[in-house]
Amino acid sequence: MFKPKLKISDLVIEKVKVASEIMGCSSIEEFAEKTLLAEANKVIASTGKKEVSQKEVEDITNQLKGLGYLE
Amino acid sequence: MKIKLFLIVALGLFLPDLAQAYIGPGAGFAFLGSTLVFVLTIGMALITILFWPLQWIWKKATNKGISKNARTRRVVIVGLDGLEPKLVDQFMAEGHLPNLKELAETGSFKRLGTTLPALSPVAWSSFQTGVNPGAHNIFDFLTRDKRNCLPQLASTETSTTERVFKILGVKLKKQKASVNITRKSQPFWKILGKHGVFSNIIRVPISYPPEKFNGNVLSAMCTPDLKGTQGSFSFFSTAKRASDKSTGGETRVFEKRGEALCGFIEGPPAPGKVEHLKILFSLTPSNNNQTATLQINDEIVSLEADKFSDWVELEFKHGRHSVMGIARFCLRPLNGEISLYISPINIHPEKPALPIAEPITFSSWLAKKNGLFGTLGLMEDTWGRNELALDDARFLEQTYLTHNEREQMFFDALERTREGLCICVFDASDRIQHMFWRYLDERHPSPLEDRAKFGSTIREMYKKMDDLIGRVQKKLKSNDHLIILSDHGFASFRRCINLNTWLMKEGYLHLKDGKTAGADYLQDVDWSKTKAFAIGLTGIYINRIGRESKGIVNDAEAEKIKLEISRKLEQLKDPADGAPTVRKVHDAATSYKGLYTDEAPDLIVGYHPGFRVSWDSITGTVEPEIFSDNLKAWSGDHHVDPELIPGILFSNKKVKKDAPHITDIAPTVLDLFAVKKPAYMEGEVII
Numbered sequence: 001m002f003k004p005k006l007k008i009s010d011l012v013i014e015k016v017k018v019a020s021e022i023m024g025c026s027s028i029e030e031f032a033e034k035t036l037l038a039e040a041n042k043v044i045a046s047t048g049k050k051e052v053s054q055k056e057v058e059d060i061t062n063q064l065k066g067l068g069y070l071e
Numbered sequence: 072m073k074i075k076l077f078l079i080v081a082l083g084l085f086l087p088d089l090a091q092a093y094i095g096p097g098a099g100f101a102f103l104g105s106t107l108v109f110v111l112t113i114g115m116a117l118i119t120i121l122f123w124p125l126q127w128i129w130k131k132a133t134n135k136g137i138s139k140n141a142r143t144r145r146v147v148i149v150g151l152d153g154l155e156p157k158l159v160d161q162f163m164a165e166g167h168l169p170n171l172k173e174l175a176e177t178g179s180f181k182r183l184g185t186t187l188p189a190l191s192p193v194a195w196s197s198f199q200t201g202v203n204p205g206a207h208n209i210f211d212f213l214t215r216d217k218r219n220c221l222p223q224l225a226s227t228e229t230s231t232t233e234r235v236f237k238i239l240g241v242k243l244k245k246q247k248a249s250v251n252i253t254r255k256s257q258p259f260w261k262i263l264g265k266h267g268v269f270s271n272i273i274r275v276p277i278s279y280p281p282e283k284f285n286g287n288v289l290s291a292m293c294t295p296d297l298k299g300t301q302g303s304f305s306f307f308s309t310a311k312r313a314s315d316k317s318t319g320g321e322t323r324v325f326e327k328r329g330e331a332l333c334g335f336i337e338g339p340p341a342p343g344k345v346e347h348l349k350i351l352f353s354l355t356p357s358n359n360n361q362t363a364t365l366q367i368n369d370e371i372v373s374l375e376a377d378k379f380s381d382w383v384e385l386e387f388k389h390g391r392h393s394v395m396g397i398a399r400f401c402l403r404p405l406n407g408e409i410s411l412y413i414s415p416i417n418i419h420p421e422k423p424a425l426p427i428a429e430p431i432t433f434s435s436w437l438a439k440k441n442g443l444f445g446t447l448g449l450m451e452d453t454w455g456r457n458e459l460a461l462d463d464a465r466f467l468e469q470t471y472l473t474h475n476e477r478e479q480m481f482f483d484a485l486e487r488t489r490e491g492l493c494i495c496v497f498d499a500s501d502r503i504q505h506m507f508w509r510y511l512d513e514r515h516p517s518p519l520e521d522r523a524k525f526g527s528t529i530r531e532m533y534k535k536m537d538d539l540i541g542r543v544q545k546k547l548k549s550n551d552h553l554i555i556l557s558d559h560g561f562a563s564f565r566r567c568i569n570l571n572t573w574l575m576k577e578g579y580l581h582l583k584d585g586k587t588a589g590a591d592y593l594q595d596v597d598w599s600k601t602k603a604f605a606i607g608l609t610g611i612y613i614n615r616i617g618r619e620s621k622g623i624v625n626d627a628e629a630e631k632i633k634l635e636i637s638r639k640l641e642q643l644k645d646p647a648d649g650a651p652t653v654r655k656v657h658d659a660a661t662s663y664k665g666l667y668t669d670e671a672p673d674l675i676v677g678y679h680p681g682f683r684v685s686w687d688s689i690t691g692t693v694e695p696e697i698f699s700d701n702l703k704a705w706s707g708d709h710h711v712d713p714e715l716i717p718g719i720l721f722s723n724k725k726v727k728k729d730a731p732h733i734t735d736i737a738p739t740v741l742d743l744f745a746v747k748k749p750a751y752m753e754g755e756v757i758i
Contacts, residue, residue, distance in 0.1 A: 025665075041217060045619075056219070057221075063223065066301035066320075066454050067212060068451075068502075069608055070689050
């Protein structure tokens with residue numbers, strides 16, 4: 001229905017604009033998404049790695065099936 | 072209260088249903104999608120018709136269209152994946168490529184610098200965006216899941232998000248599954264679209280799922296089949312196959328019912344279940360197995376030995392819903408036994424279960440106009456050939472059937488693109504070189520089927536591509552710009568190197584106590600001792616603290632390890648003949664520039680011609696030996712150091728740069744249409 005939106009202060013937006021230009025991004029959204037995701041992943045990763053489940057192995061086997069470069 | 076309850080229930084019914092069923096990694100397949108897409112297609116068509124006059128008035132009023140300052144009204148780009156410059160030189164000199172030769176003489180022919188690494192998903196992403204991999208985020212076919220180091224497709228990610236709706240004070244939860252493209256930045260045709268330039272983009276790799284813009288796009292590489300895989304064939308036989316190893320397809324023995332041979336074609340998983348939906352088929356051989364009648368879904372298909380059928384529609388039913396796919400069949404009689412090859416089940420282009428085109432109606436329109444066509448990302452069944460479900464002749468036939476479909480779509484698009492941009496990428500050049508290079512290389516260890524018959528297959532393919540270019544030229548107007556490019560060249564792949572085994576023997580990778588070799592996906596790796604591991608075709612990752620979930624290497628030590636590994640690999644010799652194996656190991660931190668550089672493998676290995684990462688190492692399997700012969704039909708490849716393997720660039724206008732690069736194409740096309748190159752774009756205007 002409606003996508004969730006984040007409110008960011010003007011000060012942060014200005015800095016994001018400058019940073020995204022320096023990093024060669026095609027938009028400020030791209031910069032914001034990448035940096036937020038990186039931080040979120042760090043937090044999630046720090047909660048500890050679970051063992052790989054059989055389901056995960058089956059899923060990845062299925063996903064990669066047929067990709068010519070693999071066996 | 073009753074009214075409130077009624078409203079909530081009614082609204083709940085109209086909200087999109089839970090996207091259950093199979094959400095295949097990389098595919099994301101919602102069972103309901105099929106019906107939804109069909110309804111949307113009709114709706115979109117009606118809306119388009121109704122709003123067309125308004126759109127036309129708006130367009131005129133806002134003066135959208137190609138700029139008066141544009142240097143051209145139409146740009147045509149033909150991608151010939153993997154066309155090798157040295158072979159182009161040779162075949163041109165021998166007089167086999169008259170059309171390309173003429174272009175070289177009247178326009179330009181140059182080597183086209185490629186990306187690090189020289190892989191199609193990486194290079195075509197740079198073509199689309201005009202930036203290096205550090206800014207578009209595609210570094211390989213595969214990346215790793217940082218949570219558990221499992222390999223995963225680099226170009227798409229699937230996710231399931233939960234949304235909470237509050238309706239009249241009552242909370243409703245809905246789940247939404249989605250598949251997203253992970254290639255970042257933006258294709259240059261999106262920028263052109265914003266400036267009123269319309270584009271038709273046919274099968275440019277890394278365009279799945281398709282993105283909305285002012286134009287039409289048909290997705291390519293990494294578009295899944297109906298099972299969510301990159302293409303899994305089925306092979307039924309009266310003979311039991313010697314190997315029951317897990318393969319790229321389903322290998323089964325027919326069930327005999329009277330005179331008929333029967334089996335089930337496996338489709339997508341049933342919604343919410345592990346089991347797949349199936350269709351029963353029966354095959355009745357005749358004429359000493361040289362012909363057969365296939366009955367499937369009440370449809371009768373006549374098959375001839377060793378010939379592919381036309382596309383056959385397959386309907387997988389589940390209750391009131393159904394999902395449509397298409398497949399080709401090939402009867403394979405051999406040594407008194409009979410077999411049936413069934414191609415991967417492609418998403419039906421006319422009734423797609425997943426979005427494979429933008430606008431969503433584009434693939435339906437193409438199918439209605441030109442007939443059914445393959446939609447899978449990697450259409451040519453190299454796994455089927457490697458695993459002997461197909462032989463060289465059948466693989467070649469399948470490849471050219473796909474190529475012919477692509478030509479038809481391209482020429483149709485070219486005719487409709489009176490102004491604007493028209494791009495089509497052809498894959499036959501890449502796949503044929505992968506599978507037939509052993510016929511060019513006398514030192515190749517892979518067995519040949521028939522040198523007399525297939526010795527000139529690669530040359531014939533180059534001639535076909537030249538003929539295609541000749542026909543394209545005849546369709547051009549005088550001011551049209553024609554660009555022909557390949558994303559990389561080609562080299563032999565004789566010897567395999569297992570990078571993970573090498574890392575283990577050098578003490579950077581450790582297996583758990585008591586484990587030796589063999590487990591897939593780095594599953595037996597002892598992460599508490601492992602400092603580096605390899606995933607994908609060219610990448611080595613350092614097991615860094617704060618990045619990998621069980622990282623043990625700090626930044627200072629990572630720098631030291633990178634230097635050590637690079638130095639040692641660059642000195643690694645093949646024990647068989649003492650030949651150098653790795654030309655250069657590139658440090659991602661200094662090779663890439665951009666927001667996504669930290670997503671890249673830490674080191675990128677550039678091999679010498681003849682070498683490539685081993686088949687098992689790609690997905691993280693440690694083998695007993697570092698080196699092995701490549702005995703597969705897949706005998707050519709392009710993972711050698713990018714400096715050694717540029718692509719080709721032809722243009723009907725003069726190219727002003729001596730050493731053009733694939734990132735130059737995007738800014739050049741923008742400039743031809745008088746659209747300013749965005750600041751983030753790295754390439755230069757070369758025409």
